Amino acid sequence: MNRVLQIVTVPFALVVVMILASPVAIGEVQPSDIQPPSTSTPMPGASTKQSPASANQTNALASTAMVILRKNCLNCHNAEKKKGELILESREALLKGGENGPVVVPGKASESRMAQFLLPDADPHMPPKKQLTDEQVATMRAWIDDGAKWDGKALAETNVILHASNLRALPTSYQPVLAIALSSDGKKLAVGHANQIWVYDVGQTNHSILGKLEAHRDVVQSLAWSPDGKWLASGGYRRILLWDAQGMKQSLEITNLIGRVTALDFTPDSTTLIAADGAETRSGLVGVWAVGEIAPKATWTAHNDTVLDLKVSSDGKLLATASVDKLVKLWELSTGKEIARLEGHSGHVLALAFKPDGSLLASGSADKEIKVWDIKTKEQKITIGRHPGGVNDLAWTSDGKKIVSGCEDGAVRLSDEAKDNPEKTFNTATDMLYAIAVTPDAKTVYAGCHDGMVYVWGTDGTLKEKLGGQNSDKKLAAQ
Ligand code: HEC
Numbered sequence: 001m002n003r004v005l006q007i008v009t010v011p012f013a014l015v016v017v018m019i020l021a022s023p024v025a026i027g028e029v030q031p032s033d034i035q036p037p038s039t040s041t042p043m044p045g046a047s048t049k050q051s052p053a054s055a056n057q058t059n060a061l062a063s064t065a066m067v068i069l070r071k072n073c074l075n076c077h078n079a080e081k082k083k084g085e086l087i088l089e090s091r092e093a094l095l096k097g098g099e100n101g102p103v104v105v106p107g108k109a110s111e112s113r114m115a116q117f118l119l120p121d122a123d124p125h126m127p128p129k130k131q132l133t134d135e136q137v138a139t140m141r142a143w144i145d146d147g148a149k150w151d152g153k154a155l156a157e158t159n160v161i162l163h164a165s166n167l168r169a170l171p172t173s174y175q176p177v178l179a180i181a182l183s184s185d186g187k188k189l190a191v192g193h194a195n196q197i198w199v200y201d202v203g204q205t206n207h208s209i210l211g212k213l214e215a216h217r218d219v220v221q222s223l224a225w226s227p228d229g230k231w232l233a234s235g236g237y238r239r240i241l242l243w244d245a246q247g248m249k250q251s252l253e254i255t256n257l258i259g260r261v262t263a264l265d266f267t268p269d270s271t272t273l274i275a276a277d278g279a280e281t282r283s284g285l286v287g288v289w290a291v292g293e294i295a296p297k298a299t300w301t302a303h304n305d306t307v308l309d310l311k312v313s314s315d316g317k318l319l320a321t322a323s324v325d326k327l328v329k330l331w332e333l334s335t336g337k338e339i340a341r342l343e344g345h346s347g348h349v350l351a352l353a354f355k356p357d358g359s360l361l362a363s364g365s366a367d368k369e370i371k372v373w374d375i376k377t378k379e380q381k382i383t384i385g386r387h388p389g390g391v392n393d394l395a396w397t398s399d400g401k402k403i404v405s406g407c408e409d410g411a412v413r414l415s416d417e418a419k420d421n422p423e424k425t426f427n428t429a430t431d432m433l434y435a436i437a438v439t440p441d442a443k444t445v446y447a448g449c450h451d452g453m454v455y456v457w458g459t460d461g462t463l464k465e466k467l468g469g470q471n472s473d474k475k476l477a478a479q
Contacts, residue, residue, distance in 0.1 A: 063154035065143035068136050070155055072127050084124075091150035106148045109141040177448030177468065181223035181232070182437035188245070189437065189446055190232055191454050192220030193468060197234055199248065200454075200467060202439075202446075207456075207467060211248045215241055221260050226270035231291060233273055235261025240275055242291070254294055258285065263309045266291070267316040267333070274319060274333075276307035284323050286310065288333070300336045302329060309393075311352045311361075318375070320361055322349035328363045328373070340378040344371050353394040353403065360417060362403050364391030370405060372417050386421045387413065393435050397442035402459075406433035406447050412457055426461040429453070 069088055075081070077088040086098030097103045103114040117126040118137045125131075132140070143149070175194035182189050187203030188210065197213040197220055216236030224233045225245070232243040237260050242252040263276040271291055277299075278285040284303030287296045303323035310321045312333065319331040328342035328349055347366030354361050360381065361373045370384040370391055389408025396403055403415040405422070410429040413422035431450035438445050444464070445457045454467040 059149075059151065061139065061143050061146055062149040062151040064139050065148075066151045066154035068132070068140060072130065072132060072136075074155075076127070089155070090152070091148065094148065094150075104144050104148050107145060109144040112144050115141050115144055175219070175452050176432075176434060176450040177452060177454055178434045179220050179223040179234075180435045180437050180446055180448040180454060181225050182439065182446060183225040183229050183245070184227045184440070185229060186439040186441065188225070188229075189454070189467075190223045190225065190234075191448060191468060192223060192234070193452065194219055195236070196220070197223065197232070197243075198468065199232075202444075207465065213243065213248060213250075215250075221262055222264045222275075224264040224266055224273075226266045226273075226291065227268055228270040230270065231266070231273075233264045233266070233275075235264050235275060237261075240264070240273075240289075242273070252292065252294065254289065257287075258283070259306075262307060265310055265312045267312050268314060269316060272297075272316075272333075274310060274312060276302075276310050276321070278306055280306055281324070284321070284325070286319070286321060286331070286336075288336075298336050302331070303327065308348060308350050309352045311354055313354050313375075314356055314358045318354075318358075320352050320354065320363075322352045322363055324348045326365075328352065328361070330361075330375070330378070342371075342373050342378065342380070344380050344383075345369070347390065350390060350392050351394040351405075353396045355396050355417070356398055356400050362394050362396065362417075364394045364405055366390040370394065370403060370415060372403075382417065382420055384415045384420055384422060389432075392433055393447075395436055395438045395445075397438055397459075398440050399442055402442070404436060404438050404445055406436035408432050410449065412436060412445050412447055412455075414459065424461060426457050427463050429455045 073088050076083040077086050079087055079089060084098040086103060087093035094104060104112040109115040116122055117124055118132055118140055120131055177191055177193065179192040180189060189200040189202045191198045191200065195216045195218055197215045199210045201208050201210050215234050216239060218237045220234055220236055222235035230245055232245050234241045238255060238257040240254040240261055241250055243249065244251045257277045259277060259279050261275050261277055265274050266272065273289045273291050275287045276284065277287055283301055284305055284307035285299055286302045286307065287299040289296050302321045303325050305324035307321050307323050310319060312319055317333060319333045321329050326345045326347060326349060329338060330340040331337065332339055345363065345365040345367050349363050349365050351364035352361060359375055361375055362370055364370050368387040368390060372381045374381050387407050391405050391407055393406040394403060403417060405413045405415065407413065410431055410433055412426040412433065414424040415422045429447065429449045433447045433449050435448040436445060443459055445459060447455045449455055452468060455463060456465040456467065457463055
């Protein structure tokens with residue numbers, strides 16, 4: 001009878017099942033998503049009628065407050081450390097207070113010491129060496145005013161479902177998009193927004209968000225889909241996460257890395273993951289993992305400085321690495337043996353792309369040039385100049401016809417491997433582009449920008465859409 005109600009109800013039930021079934025599930029951003037992860041068991045099917053808006057807001061407030069506590073306070077205020085004799089791991093402990101007595105008066109933020117300590121000029125100031133954003137402080141005050149309700153699940157989980165209402169507390173619009181990755185079928189676009197990964201359904205014209213993974217504690221540096229579409233790998237500071245693409249669940253965490261994981265790629269058969277790691281300005285390491293294993297099969301020092309990009313050739317035999325040391329190197333992937341050293345750039349080499357047939361490799365550099373190398377002869381074939389800034393990312397269209405570059409000046413350019421200047425420059429984005437991806441049909445280019453947005457261009461150069469940041473907040477709010 002009521003189609004709308006049905007459509008809304010089904011995904012809600014699904015989301016609830018996901019929340020209950022898995023601590024690391026992520027939610028689909030659906031209208032029902034204003035339902036927060038509740039600790040009580042909601043009754044599927046009855047969802048849209050019940051839960052008046054005020055109850056939703058309360059629970060969203062509690063879960064947002066819990067995320068703020070977990071990220072900013074729990075380190076020092078847990079059962080083990082209890083700084084100031086204050087434990088913030090349960091509502092009982094919070095109400096008990098610290099060495100100087102109660103810290104919150106539920107319902108009265110203005111009379112709560114905890115709320116006062118969050119203000120910029122407070123003494124003592126909490127957290128001691130950091131200032132929460134105005135929005136976070138406002139959230140904490142609103143939460144106390146609302147009775148300091150508890151959400152133990154949100155407090156405990158490191159991968160809680162993020163809700164549209166919670167997201168407003170995060171400065172999503174000011175975070176540069178350093179990494180994007182398009183699945184090989186061209187249907188899912190993963191985008192690093194600060195420490196989260198947003199996965200867009202770009203197979204559909206409305207580009208809805210399939211999920212938001214609260215992935216890393218810091219900025220997502222690198223992303224890659226396995227060619228078979230089963231895995232998404234993400235790299236942050238000293239951490240690689242492997243996500244099961246089907247359920248959008250974290251499946252594996254690789255730690256014990258040395259520094260930022262600046263680049264990731266899979267072999268064409270999807271069995272092997274390769275990552276760039278290393279101590280900034282000192283070493284550029286390459287690590288090779290059998291997918292699913294935590295211990296690497298091999299690691300080696302590929303460069304004496306940070307490796308900024310790496311790519312596996314389409315036959316899976318060669319690995320190319322690009323580094324701050326201005327070099328591009330080719331490696332035999334199975335042995336880690338250096339095959340060639342491609343010298344020519346006069347700046348950091350920032351990006352690499354193999355031509356799909358494996359005959360050529362393009363490299364982009366801070367020297368504002370693209371160089372195209374012949375894989376057989378290891379010789380430089382051509383230099384494609386006239387970029388006004390560094391070439392931050394490169395892709396080769398799957399038909400092999402065009403090299404697509406994302407540049408510091410905010411422009412995407414199309415180049416031909418045989419011509420020494422770019423053929424076409426798209427309307428520029430407002431700021432530097434860090435990462436690009438091209439659809440398999442070579443018709444659409446996605447580019448992650450410093451302004452926190454993903455720009456979507458047709459290969460004719462027209463700007464079709466911008467994804468992320470405030471735009472998508474508006475989209476979410478409108479739902
Ligand atoms: C780096 C450690 C650290 C972090 C992080 C931290 N605190 Fe504290 N907190 C302390 C210490 C130490 C004290 C004892 C007072 C002092 O010496 O400044 C304290 C005291 C307090 C007190 C007063 C207890 C009393 O009875 O006097 C409150 C309230 C408090 N913290 C709340 C918070 C909140 C809320 C956060 C997160 C937004 C937070 N703290 C984050 C270390 C920390």
